[in-house]
Amino acid sequence: MVYRRPTVLTAGLAVATLLAAGAAAPADAARDAAEAWRRAHETRILEEFTSFLALPDVATRQADIEANASRLEEMLHARGFVTRRLSAGPGTPPTVFAEMKVPGARRTVLYYAHYDGQPIGQAGWLSPPFQPTMRTGPLKDDPETIADWRAAATPINPDWRIYARAAGDDKASIEALLTAMDALKAAGRKPSVNVKLFYEGEEEQGSPHLAQIVSDNRDLLAADLIIMGDGPMHQSGRQQVNFGSRGVLGLTLTVYGALRPLHDGHYGSWAPSPAADIARLLAGLREPDGTIDIAGIYDDVRPPTLSDKAALAALPPVEGDLARSLGIAAPITSARLDDSYFRPTLNIRAIHVGDTGPNAANALATQAVASLDFRLTPDERPERVRSLFDAELARRGWFVTDHAPDLPTRLAHAHIVRVDWDPGASRAVKTDMDAPAARAAVLAIERVEGGPILKVPMVGASSGIALLVTALNAPMAGVSIANYDDNQHAENENLRIGNLWDGIAVYTGLLGDLNW
C-alpha cells in the first residue's frame, strides 16, 4: 500500500519485500472499491471524521457522551444499519449497537471499537483537543498547520495528520469501517457475513459497565468472530492483526505522614516523610529491568506456545530504531518488545507529593499519592493479583487499608498505606492464531494488502474486548489502523491521513470478503 510507508522508523526494517520496489500486488476487488471511493471523496470523508472528533468524548461527562452516541447513530443509519443503545442504566455511557443482516450469510462478525477518548488534561496540547487540527506531519518535524485543508486539492498528502483527542484511539477505526460500507455499496456489493457493531462509550474509563451490558445482551451480541478495532499499528508501519491483549488492573496508593505539614528543618530528621516512604515502597516493587518484586506474581504466567514463538520471531525488529526515535539510549530489558507482553508489567503512572515551583515549601507533606497499573497476562486473575499485592505490602511492614486512617489507626501503625483499586479491571484474552475464523481474518486482509501481514500473538495494551470475547466465547482478531506514533493517551493525539486511507481498504476487505 503506497500510503503505508513508515513515517518514523525508516532504517533497518525488514519491510516485506513484496511491497517494495514497485512489485505489483495481486488484483483485489475490495481494495479497488475502497480506493475508488476514497479518491473521489477524500474531503467528504475527512469532514465527517473531523466533525465526529470535534465532539468532546471524555466519558466522565454524560451529556458529551450522549451527543457522541447520537451522532454515531446518525452516521450508522446513513449506512443502512439498524441501531439501538445498550446501557447499564440511566446516566451511564451507552454502547451503540448496530446490525446489518445479510441474506444468505452463514457467519456473523461482531466489530468492536470505542467512541470515547482519554481524559484531556495533559499539559502541552498545541491545539485544543476537540478542535481537530490538520498539520503537515508529526510534531517532531515542526509541521505547519493547514487551516484551510477543506479547500486543499486532492489527493490530500497522506503524511498530513489530524490532531485531536480520539483521532487514533479510537474514532479512526469507526470512520474507516463506515467509509468501507460506502465503498462497498458504491461498488454494488454487500457484506459477506452478517455484521454487528459494538461501539463502547467508556472504554477509556476502564469499561465499568461493559460486563453488565454484555451479560444483559448475550444473545443479541452472539457472533462467530469478534474483530476489534483499537490500538495502534506495528511500529514498522506494516499492517498487523493481533489475537489477544493484556488485562489491566489499576490502583492508587496513599502513604501517610503527620496530620499537619511540618517544617522540614525542624522535623525532617525526626518525623516520617511520606515522600521518602512512597519512593522506598515503589522502588521495592520494581527492579530496574521491570521485573516485579511481588511474591507469586509470575506463578500464573503462561509461556508463549510454539505458534506464538514463531509469530513473534517473524515480527520485524523495531527496537533499535524505536529507541532512537524516542531518545532512549537503552530499553530497560533485552527482551523484544512483543515478547515482553507475555509477562505482566507494573507501571507507575504518577507520583505526587508536596508542591514545586512557585508554591514550593520547605515542608514535609502530610501524604504521598502514587497511581499504578498492572498489565496482566491471560491466566492472571485480578483478584489474585490484588491479594498478592496486599500481602507483599504487609510482608514489607505496611499496614494496608482501603480507607483514610483514623487517629487510633495512625497511632497504632508506623507505616500505613491506603490501597484504592480502580473499578473496571479487565483480564487478558488470547485467541488461538490457528482457529479457522482467525485464519480467515488474516486472509481477508492479506488479499487487500497484496501480501503477508504481521501476526501478533498478543498486544501489550488492554481493552474491554477481553470481557466480550470471554462472554461470547468467540475467537477474536485485533485490526489496528492508527499510526503507532499517534500519541494515544497523551497530549497531541493524532492520526496520519494515509493510515485512515489504508484502514478504509482493510475494512472494505474484511466486510466484503471475510468468510470461512
Place this chain on the structure above:
Amino acid sequence: MVYRRPTVLTAGLAVATLLAAGAAAPADAARDAAEAWRRAHETRILEEFTSFLALPDVATRQADIEANASRLEEMLHARGFVTRRLSAGPGTPPTVFAEMKVPGARRTVLYYAHYDGQPIGQAGWLSPPFQPTMRTGPLKDDPETIADWRAAATPINPDWRIYARAAGDDKASIEALLTAMDALKAAGRKPSVNVKLFYEGEEEQGSPHLAQIVSDNRDLLAADLIIMGDGPMHQSGRQQVNFGSRGVLGLTLTVYGALRPLHDGHYGSWAPSPAADIARLLAGLREPDGTIDIAGIYDDVRPPTLSDKAALAALPPVEGDLARSLGIAAPITSARLDDSYFRPTLNIRAIHVGDTGPNAANALATQAVASLDFRLTPDERPERVRSLFDAELARRGWFVTDHAPDLPTRLAHAHIVRVDWDPGASRAVKTDMDAPAARAAVLAIERVEGGPILKVPMVGASSGIALLVTALNAPMAGVSIANYDDNQHAENENLRIGNLWDGIAVYTGLLGDLNW
C-alpha cells in the same frame, strides 16, 4: 507566665515547676511595663498586627514587598527609629534597617527578623492567607471564627489565634519588639543598649541578596550581639533561646524517559519509566531512619560539645506527646528531636510525575521531578555537599547534567539526571552558649520569665542569620515567640494571641535590661 500554657502538649512535660502551682515569680520592672501597656492596648496592638499581616508579602512580587517595607518604616518611625532601606539593587526586596542610639550605652545589639512570608499556593487554606482571621483555637479543635474580634471585650482570650501567612513566621516578632518599645516608653525607660534592627525582605526565598547587603553595609551593621527573632518556640510551650541554626541547600532533580509520553500497556515493559527511576534514585539516598546514603556526607559533622550535651539533656522530653499530637505512631529515629539537629538531613520536599485524578492517563511520563533540601550542620560547606551529591549520583550510574539533555546526550546515556541547585544556600551557624553576650541574653529573658528558660544549642531550621553572624563576627541568640504549632511554611499559618503577649514581655526585657 500565665499565657504560656501549652496548648497541645499537656501531658508528660516537665514544665518548670517554679511557674506552676501559682508560685510567684520574682518582681521584674520590664515584665510589669509590658503587661501594663499590653492590657491597656490589646485591641490596638492586634489592629496594627493584622493590618501588617493583611499586606501580601511573598517576596517574588516586588510591589508587594515594597508595600510591606513602607508600612514597616512607618511603624518604626512612630517608635522613634531612624530607618533606611538596604538593597542589592533596583527591583530586589529591600532590607529595612533601623537604628536607635542610646546615650551612654556601651553595647550594640542587632535584632534580626524577616517581614516576607512563605509562598501561599498550598491547598487547604480555610481563609485567604492575607485576610487575617481570628479563630478560637487551633484547627484541630474545630475553632469558631470571631469576625468581630475588634469589638470583643478585653482581655482577649489568649488561646485565640490569628490565621494569616507570616503570622508566626515572622511578623509576630516584629510586632512584639515594636510594642515592647511602646511599653518601655510608657514606663519612662530607654533601651539599655544601642538598638539596630535588620528586617529582611526575602528570607523565605532563600535570602539571595543578603550576602551582598551585608557585605555592602558591614560597618553600619556592626554589633556586639545579634538577636534573631525567627522560628517557633519549643514544643513544650516554654520560652527558649537558641544559639545556632542549620544551613540549607535546596535542589531540583529531573529524570528523563522517552521524548514523548508512551502508552504504558504497549511500552511499560520495555521503555524507561521516569517514575520508577526517580523512586529508585530517591529511595537509595535515604535510609528509613533518615540516614543519608551519600559517601562522605558525615565527614564534616561536628559532634555536640559537653556544654551542648548538657543543654540538650535539660530539654523537656516532648517527643512522645508530639508524636501523638501529630498522629505519628513512631518517629523515624530514636534520637531526641533536638539531638537530631547535630546531623544533616536530606528532605524530599516534593515529587511529581504524571497525572492523577480526572487527568490520569495510562501513560509513561516523559520526565519526573523531585525537589529536595539538605539541612546542614556547622562545618558542612554547601559546595562540598554539592560535589558529594553529584559524585554519589555518578557512582550509582547516573549521568549528571545541569541542563535539559539534547538528543545525542539522551542517546548516549541510559540514566540521565538533571540537578538544579537552588540559589541562596546558607551555612549553619553556632554560638558558644557560654559567651558573655549569650549569657546576658539568657539572663534578661529569665528575669522576665521569673525562672530558667530552655537553652537550645542549635535549631533544625535555617536562616539568613548565619551569613549575618559570620560576616559580623558576633555571637547570636535566637529568641522565638511563635507557638510551635503555627503551621509555618504551610497552609493555615497562625499565631496564638498569648504567644504574642508573652513575646512582648520578652522583648521588653531584652530591650530594657540586656547588658554585659
